[in-house]
Amino acid sequence: LLSLTSLAVMISTQAISEHASRDSCWIIVHGKAYDVTEFLDEHPGGSKIILKYAGTDATDAYQPIHPPNAIIDNLPIEKHLGTVDPSTVQKTEKVVSEAEKQRQVLLANRPPLDEILNLHDFEAVAKVILPDKAWAYYSSASDDEITIRENRAAFQRVWFRPRILRDVTSVDWSMTILGQKSSLPVYISATALGKLGHPDGELNLTRAAGKHGVIQMIPTLASCSFDEIVDAAQPNQPLFLQLYVNRDRNLTKRYVQHAEERGVKALFITVDAPQLGRREKDMRMKFIGDDDTAAAKVQENQSNVKKNEGVSRAISSFIDPSLSWKDIPWFRSITKMPIILKGVSTPEDAILALEAGVQGIVLSNHGGRQLDTSRSGLENLIDIVAALKTRGPWPNPNFSVFVDGGVRRASDVLKALALGASAVGIGRGFLYAFCGYGEEGVDKAIKIIADELEMNMRLLGARNLKELVPEMVDASALSSHVGLTPKDNLYDSTYQPLSLAAFKSG
Ligand code: PPY
Numbered sequence: 453l454l455s456l457t458s459l460a461v462m463i464s465t466q467a468i469s470e471h472a473s474r475d476s477c478w479i480i481v482h483g484k485a486y487d488v489t490e491f492l493d494e495h496p497g498g499s500k501i502i503l504k505y506a507g508t509d510a511t512d513a514y515q516p517i518h519p520p521n522a523i524i525d526n527l528p529i530e531k532h533l534g535t536v537d538p539s540t541v542q543k544t545e546k547v548v549s550e551a552e553k554q555r556q557v558l559l560a561n562r563p564p565l566d567e568i569l570n571l572h573d574f575e576a577v578a579k580v581i582l583p584d585k586a587w588a589y590y591s592s593a594s595d596d597e598i599t600i601r602e603n604r605a606a607f608q609r610v611w612f613r614p615r616i617l618r619d620v621t622s623v624d625w626s627m628t629i630l631g632q633k634s635s636l637p638v639y640i641s642a643t644a645l646g647k648l649g650h651p652d653g654e655l656n657l658t659r660a661a662g663k664h665g666v667i668q669m670i671p672t673l674a675s676c677s678f679d680e681i682v683d684a685a686q687p688n689q690p691l692f693l694q695l696y697v698n699r700d701r702n703l704t705k706r707y708v709q710h711a712e713e714r715g716v717k718a719l720f721i722t723v724d725a726p727q728l729g730r731r732e733k734d735m736r737m738k739f740i741g742d743d744d745t746a747a748a749k750v751q752e753n754q755s756n757v758k759k760n761e762g763v764s765r766a767i768s769s770f771i772d773p774s775l776s777w778k779d780i781p782w783f784r785s786i787t788k789m790p791i792i793l794k795g796v797s798t799p800e801d802a803i804l805a806l807e808a809g810v811q812g813i814v815l816s817n818h819g820g821r822q823l824d825t826s827r828s829g830l831e832n833l834i835d836i837v838a839a840l841k842t843r844g845p846w847p848n849p850n851f852s853v854f855v856d857g858g859v860r861r862a863s864d865v866l867k868a869l870a871l872g873a874s875a876v877g878i879g880r881g882f883l884y885a886f887c888g889y890g891e892e893g894v895d896k897a898i899k900i901i902a903d904e905l906e907m908n909m910r911l912l913g914a915r916n917l918k919e920l921v922p923e924m925v926d927a928s929a930l931s932s933h934v935g936l937t938p939k940d941n942l943y944d945s946t947y948q949p950l951s952l953a954a955f956k957s958g
Contacts, residue, residue, distance in 0.1 A: 461534030465541055472507025474499070478533065480509040481523050485533040491526075516647040519677035555581060562888050565896055570904075571860045571881045572942035574897060577888035578649070579946055586648035587948075588737040590883060593820035594729030597950055599828070600820025603858025604943050606828035609929040610867045615913030623909040624916045629875045630718045630790050630811065630852060632690035635665035636901060637869055637917060641856050641877035642694035642720070643819075647675030649887035655684045656886035660894035662686040669720055669877070670711075672696040678707075682714045692718040694794065696725070697779070699772045705786050712787050719787060720814065724795025726773035729822040732950060780808045792852065795822070797832050799839035802853075806843060812852030812874070819857055819879055829855040830868055831930050837872035847872070860943065862904030869917060870925045 463485045471478035477489045479502065492499035497517075505513060514523070524532070548556075559581045568574060579587055593600035627637050640661055646653030653675040654668075661668040662685055669692040670681050678693075685691055693716045698704045708719060783791055790811035795818060796802055805813050815829035815836060833855055840846060840853070855868045856877030865876045878901075885893035914920040 462537040463534045464537050468536070469507040474503060474506075477503065477506045479505050479507075480536050481511050481514050482520070483511075483536050483538075485536055486523060486527055487531040487533055488527065491531070516653075516675060517645060519675065519680070521677055552583075555583060559888075565889055565892060568889075568893075568896060568900075570900060570942070571878075571885070571897060572946055574881070574884040574888060574893060575946045576942075578884040579948065582649060582887055585737050586887075588733045589645065589648060589731075590643070590880065590887075591948060592731035592733035593824070594731055594822055595824035597820060598825050599817050599823070600858070601947065602825075603817070603820055603828045603830075604860070604940060606830045606930060607858060607861075607864045607867060608940060609927075609932070610830070610871075611926045611929075612863075612867075612912060613924050613926055614911055615924065618913045618915065620910040620913060620915055622915070623906055625905055625909065627875070627917055629667055630692075630792075632667060632717050633665065634667050634690075634875065636898065636905070637875045638666070638859075638865055638901060639692065639854075639875055639877055640666060640668040640882050641879035642669045642671035642674075643879045643883045644671050644673035645675050646671075646883070646886070649883060650890055652676075652886075652890060654681055656891045656894050657882055658684040658689075658691075659891045660886075660898060662689045663895060664898045666898055667692060667717075669694050670716070672707075672722075678711065679714070682716075690717045692716065692720055693789075694720045694722060696722055696770070697772045697775050698770055699774075701772075701782070708783075708787050708789075712789050716789065718790045718792060718811075719783070720792045720794040721783065722795055722818075723775065723793045724797075724816065724818050724822050725768065725771060726775065727771075728768035729818070729824070731821060733948075736951065777804060777808060780810065784809065792854070796836075797826060797829075799835045802836045803839055803843060806840065806851055811850065812854065814854040814856060814877060815873075816854075816856045816877070829857045830871070833868065833871050833873060834927060834930060847874070862901050862908050865901070865905065866908055866912065866914075866920060867925055867927075870920045870922055871927060872922070 465480075468478045468480060468485050471487070471489075474492065475489070476487075477492060478485055478487050480486075488495075488502055492502055495502055501513065502510070562577050562581055563573070568577075579591070582590070625637055627634060629637075629639055640657050646656070650656055654671070655676055657668050658681050660666070667690050668681075670678060671694050673696065674681060682691065693708075693711045695704070695708065698707075711719070780791070792812040792814060793805050793810055794814040795816050796805060796813040797815065797817065802813055813836075815832045817823065817826040817829065820826075833853070836853065837846070840848065840851070852874040853872060854875055854877055855873045856879065859865060859868075859876055859878045860881055868876050882894055882897055885897035887893075889896065909915070909920075912920070912924055914924065
């Protein structure tokens, strides 16, 4: 009733503008006015960014970062003040900054999609056309960014041992992932805040994935709401869900059970991020221009937000660092979905996961964004497969082993599969595809991977995924972290080196 009343109330922009301070702070989002005074210090992105818009319309800053309903769901109903009276809204020309104008020109002049030949091309385009803060957030990794680069280098320490004369007229990579049909041995891994890169955000992935029979893992921290993403899927399009476990387990339970009711097919619990790593490219952006940094995103019911640690890290405060093996039975009790632990690095933990009765693990270092100088998922695969082989049938139909991190080519995928991976996750590769080209970019990225897969399977002499055996790769150099590998020119030219502290200008 209260909400009906507040919706019926019309408020003038003049009245809102009178509440432009820390003591009384009203803002407009999507044509509705909200009193956020008491929320200021709870905002995971800090109070400063809200105060910047105190008494005015915050929609443009809010929109790329928050799912549409975040403010409605998080703010008590009595703080929903009403609808902004349209007759009081001044039609002002939007001021477009010089940088934004330049960016629009670059976007208009980006290479035509048919000149995009590989996933590195998408990354190179994204680097140029994204706003600096979006690029910094997406591309950043932790500390010295050793691991993000090692993720690529590791694939280059594995060499093929192709077989010949096998009649490779037709090759077939049909397969399932966790019982779901997938047109590629690849799934789209979760990456946060998709609307920083493109107005349609994660829906670009959902639509292209639906068209091609590829499986998307929905991120907890998507810019689009969970339901928007599921609504954009085709009937029976399989979707997985990535989960950050909230300190408030009731919220997590509701979220997981809602996902299951809406047909999500597997739950990937992120276990490598009890706290967010230091991503210094992202952190440095805070000192350039305004503080409306990429990672400011409302999550439900945070507590103990540390105010002075930078926004990315403050945001992660809703994630429960107390998560432990003891919680697994609880997850088992709230859902029938297969449970996968995302972010496993050692045989010790792989065995614990098997014993805990989960349905799989992702050998991942979170795209190099968490513990720097962690080994690559590909390298860990060797020891982990060896350990799992001592504990039962291999491959184990009830326990999947996925790998992600640094995958840009179908040859990378084939190396991981040959070494025992059930399938491979690609996060940034697809994210960069939609930054420059929306849904069509993702569509093209999927086709590129399929094309490369067909050719590489032929050249390798594997007519189907069963024929892709460990003998087809030489991984003897994988655990050697010294020595030369050929220079990865494309990757190296898009990889942006870290910068050091800048002197003030003038
Ligand atoms: C990441 O940036 O690596 C994430 O996993 C998303 C995220 C963003 C902000 C807070 C916590 C997690």
